[in-house]
Amino acid sequence: MQHPNESPSPTERKAANRRLGLILLSIVLVFFLGFFAKMMWLG
Numbered sequence: 001m002q003h004p005n006e007s008p009s010p011t012e013r014k015a016a017n018r019r020l021g022l023i024l025l026s027i028v029l030v031f032f033l034g035f036f037a038k039m040m041w042l043g
Contacts, residue, residue: 008016
């Protein structure tokens, strides 16, 4: 773990951004698939 006042290196920042992006993408996909499934089953 790094010191709170120390800014993360560019590679650490890229990894954190990529992880955040994948988390947000997975949330959007779950909502989209749920909506799509609801339309298929309930008309």
